[in-house]
Every structure is written in structure tokens, then in C-alpha cells.
Amino acid sequence: MNSMTRQLLRSLPLLMLVAACGGGASDAETAATADTMAAGPLSVADTPTRARAADGRYISWKEHIIDDEATGGVAIAGSDGLSVADLDKDGHMDIVSVHESDTTYDGVADGHVRIAFGSADPDVWELMTLGEGEEVGAAEDVAIADMNGDGYPDIVVACELAHLIYFQNPGPDARTARWERVIPSVTLDRGSFIRVWTADFDGDGRPEVVTPNKGAQNPERGTTVKNTISYFTLSPDPLDGDGWVEHELTQVVIPINSQPIDLDGDGDLDVLGGSRGEARVFWFENTSDGTITFDEHRIEISGGGDLPPRVTGFNLDYADLNGDGRLDVALRDGRNGVVWLAQPEDPAAVWTRHVIGDIPPEVLIGFALADIDNDGDSDLVVGAYSQGDRARDAETGPEAAGGRLAWFENPGDATASWTRHDFSRRARGMFDKFIPRDMDGDGDIDFIGTRGNSVPYDGVFWLEQVRTAEPVAAFEQARAVESVQRSLPGPRP
Numbered sequence: 001m002n003s004m005t006r007q008l009l010r011s012l013p014l015l016m017l018v019a020a021c022g023g024g025a026s027d028a029e030t031a032a033t034a035d036t037m038a039a040g041p042l043s044v045a046d047t048p049t050r051a052r053a054a055d056g057r058y059i060s061w062k063e064h065i066i067d068d069e070a071t072g073g074v075a076i077a078g079s080d081g082l083s084v085a086d087l088d089k090d091g092h093m094d095i096v097s098v099h100e101s102d103t104t105y106d107g108v109a110d111g112h113v114r115i116a117f118g119s120a121d122p123d124v125w126e127l128m129t130l131g132e133g134e135e136v137g138a139a140e141d142v143a144i145a146d147m148n149g150d151g152y153p154d155i156v157v158a159c160e161l162a163h164l165i166y167f168q169n170p171g172p173d174a175r176t177a178r179w180e181r182v183i184p185s186v187t188l189d190r191g192s193f194i195r196v197w198t199a200d201f202d203g204d205g206r207p208e209v210v211t212p213n214k215g216a217q218n219p220e221r222g223t224t225v226k227n228t229i230s231y232f233t234l235s236p237d238p239l240d241g242d243g244w245v246e247h248e249l250t251q252v253v254i255p256i257n258s259q260p261i262d263l264d265g266d267g268d269l270d271v272l273g274g275s276r277g278e279a280r281v282f283w284f285e286n287t288s289d290g291t292i293t294f295d296e297h298r299i300e301i302s303g304g305g306d307l308p309p310r311v312t313g314f315n316l317d318y319a320d321l322n323g324d325g326r327l328d329v330a331l332r333d334g335r336n337g338v339v340w341l342a343q344p345e346d347p348a349a350v351w352t353r354h355v356i357g358d359i360p361p362e363v364l365i366g367f368a369l370a371d372i373d374n375d376g377d378s379d380l381v382v383g384a385y386s387q388g389d390r391a392r393d394a395e396t397g398p399e400a401a402g403g404r405l406a407w408f409e410n411p412g413d414a415t416a417s418w419t420r421h422d423f424s425r426r427a428r429g430m431f432d433k434f435i436p437r438d439m440d441g442d443g444d445i446d447f448i449g450t451r452g453n454s455v456p457y458d459g460v461f462w463l464e465q466v467r468t469a470e471p472v473a474a475f476e477q478a479r480a481v482e483s484v485q486r487s488l489p490g491p492r493p
Helices: 003-020 027-038
Strands: 058-068 079-085 096-101 112-117 126-132 139-145 154-160 164-168 179-180 197-199 208-212 226-233 246-251 257-262 268-277 281-285 295-296 311-319 330-334 336-342 351-357 363-370 379-385 403-409 421-426 435-436 446-451 459-468
Touching: 058 096, 058 112, 058 421, 079 197, 079 435, 079 446, 079 459, 096 459, 112 139, 112 257, 126 164, 126 403, 139 197, 226 257, 226 268, 246 257, 246 268, 246 295, 257 311, 281 311, 311 363, 330 351, 330 363, 336 363, 363 435, 363 446, 363 459, 379 435
Parallel strands: 079 139
Antiparallel strands: 058 459, 079 096, 096 112, 112 126, 139 154, 154 164, 164 179, 197 208, 208 226, 226 246, 257 268, 268 281, 268 311, 281 295, 311 330, 330 336, 336 351, 363 379, 379 403, 403 421, 435 446, 446 459
């Protein structure tokens, strides 16, 4: 699309408003608008936004690239996990991202761990490769915490093709000095670590590492083999690879998550887990008293949606969505899109399911809760996984699935219907992770995200929330050359 056409599309809603108010567009403007409309349905990106913030202004989105093959000069692919911290303590947020690279599940141990060191300008980043190749084989997730107590955040990476790997922050010279690293011996040749988190379970000031291991990068369909969710305690020197001690929490079929969260509100960190093979979620209540102990509880689910739940817990987020003072859980339901589970007064009792929404025909993968419209409640940003034959990537019609970006507006009563606002639908993209941040300091929520399954466009980006007095095109992509933007399939919501 050339710049003149895009400008006409951005002007379209204003022309329509003028006409509705009895004003007259020029003959040239009217003719240009008619030609544009005759060309076919607008893509999702070029459709005028209907979303509005609490202050009445319209919400659209602008994409900014942080790291990709063209920007960083490194052929990163299969971008997945993401975490943020001020690694060099210069007062600016840094971003650690992991890139699986093994996009065809060919068993090749390859991947990248990247750091984007931040600055005062959210569009200026210093990029560095922390690890690559076999030592970070199919890097899938990353966690950041000060593991050795020196005041500088360290990094732990989960690799889908083999092991965990620990990178120790060298301190003030984090941008230039070597980060020492170790593969804990107890994790060697254990593939496939799919998630990793850090948490201080016993309150001693030293974090533990908690992770699920799904057994194989691409487990055989219908497998009944059980694998572990474990936490690891570390010696005072985390670089002592033999000092990592594994403590098993449970064994389930294809464990897929083990996220630390104070679920019961008693001041210590519990663990919320999920099993893809058993299609269920569960939590481990922290009962530590001097030594780390947990009690396992199954989460029973009732209500909501036309079909029984099918939950795995692959991605999770938390907020008090109904205002009762308890954390509720948002997660993907394979039959109903994203749902939220209302925590009962007794978390061992039955949790009530409420549907947020879905984005068919795409497969919804990543999401995050945040107050996007500044009205005091949590909304939900979502990203989809583009599947299918890449030979169809050039298709412009709505029938071919794509990588979609959208957000669901909380109606105020979270048990009521949420409104979906689509803002991009490209031929390719798997949007696995979102982190809400006010990147430009203007008082509204932006998002950092990863995009995979779209080589050469894989990498890290941020979405700037843009507010305008009048409706404009819903999305402005960062690249002049991109995968094809598509319209919505079927009737618009």
C-alpha cells in the first residue's frame, strides 16, 4: 500500500463524519474515497478504530521494532519468551528475549538469547547476543532475578531441547563484559524445559527456580508418559552447576506451566500449574515453615461457555476481576478462547468460569491483563498463532488465517460480554508474550511483545497506544515491507 492510499484510508472516517454532519467533501475527496471503497474491504489494520478510552479519545496502535533480523543483524527466529529488568542499573529498562530458531521441530539444537539495553528513548536500544547455538537449544522462556545476592539481576533460560542455563550478570559492565554461565548438571539432557520462573518460596532472601519439563519438544499425540514440575534450590554460588538440587512437585502428562503467585493471599508464593496432556490446571499451596513444603490442589471448574472447559494453563495472567479482593485467573480455554476463573472464598472449592472471548479462525496464544482504556478495570490484549501452508501467505482475502492482534474491553462487570477490538491481521505471526508498560511516559499502557512464525519478521516489538480526537486507522505497522494485512473473516463483531 502506498502512502497516498494509506492517507486516504486514515482520512476516511473524518470524511464520513463530515458527511454525517451535513458538511461537504470536495469532489476530488469524494471520488478518491469511492475508489478506495470499491477496491474491496479494508484490512483490519486500516479499518477505523471504534475503541475509546475513558476520556473519550479513540485508541489505535503503532508498532515499533526493538529487535529483528534487519535491526540487529542476527537471524533470530521462533521468538517466544520475554522478561524485563534494569540489568546494568542505569535507570533504564532492559529486555531479555529468547528465540527458539528451531521453527520446524527438526531436532536441531539452535537458538538465541538476546538483550536489548534500554535508554531514555524507547526507540533507541543497544542489542547484544548473550547466548546462541547448542548451549541455548530451542530457547523457550526466560526469568530474571538476583540469584547470587550482588544486587544485579541474573538470567535463567529454559531450553526446549535440553536443559536450563544460568547467566550471571557481571555488574556495571553488563553491556561489554562476559556473562559467566553454567548448565546445571541435574538438568543436562532432560529436554524439554518449556517455562521457567524464580521465586523465594521460604522467605530467606534467596530465590529458587521453578519449571515444568514436558519431556519432548513435540510430544507424541496421545502420550500418557508423565514428566515433572520441579523447583531447584541453589548453592550460594549459582555458577556451581552441581549445587542445583531438584525437588519434584508433581508428575503429570505434558506439564506446561508452573507460575509462582500468591494465589491464596497469605503472603507467600504458591505455584499455579497446568498439564496439556490432562487438560487441567492445579495449584500448590505453599505451606513452608522453615523448610519448603507444598500441598497440591486440583482446580475444579464449573459454569461459563457452551462447551465443557479444556484448559492447559499454557499462558496465565491474574487480576481481581470481580472486585471481591481475591485474585482471579485468566487462561486459554481450547473450546472458548480466553476465559477467567473466579476464585471462590475457599480456593480449594469450585472455581466459576466466565468467557472473555476468542478470535477465530486464528489460534489464540498470548495475552495479558492491563487497564488499556484507563477506566479502572483490567482489559485483555491477545495475540494469535498463524497456522497453515506458507504458500498462502500472499493471499489478501479473509479466508486465510493470519497472525492477529486484538484487545478485549472489560464491560465493567467482568461477568458480562467483553467487546473485541481487532487492530492487525497479518499473514504471519505467533504472538506468544506481552508485557504491559508505559513505554513513552504518556500515562497510558503500551505493550512489549514477541513475534514468531513469521521469518524474517520474528523478534521483539512494542505497541504504542495512540489516542486521537477522531477515529483513525486501527494500526500502523513499523515496516514498509511486511507480510500481507488481511480483512476480518465473516461479519465484523
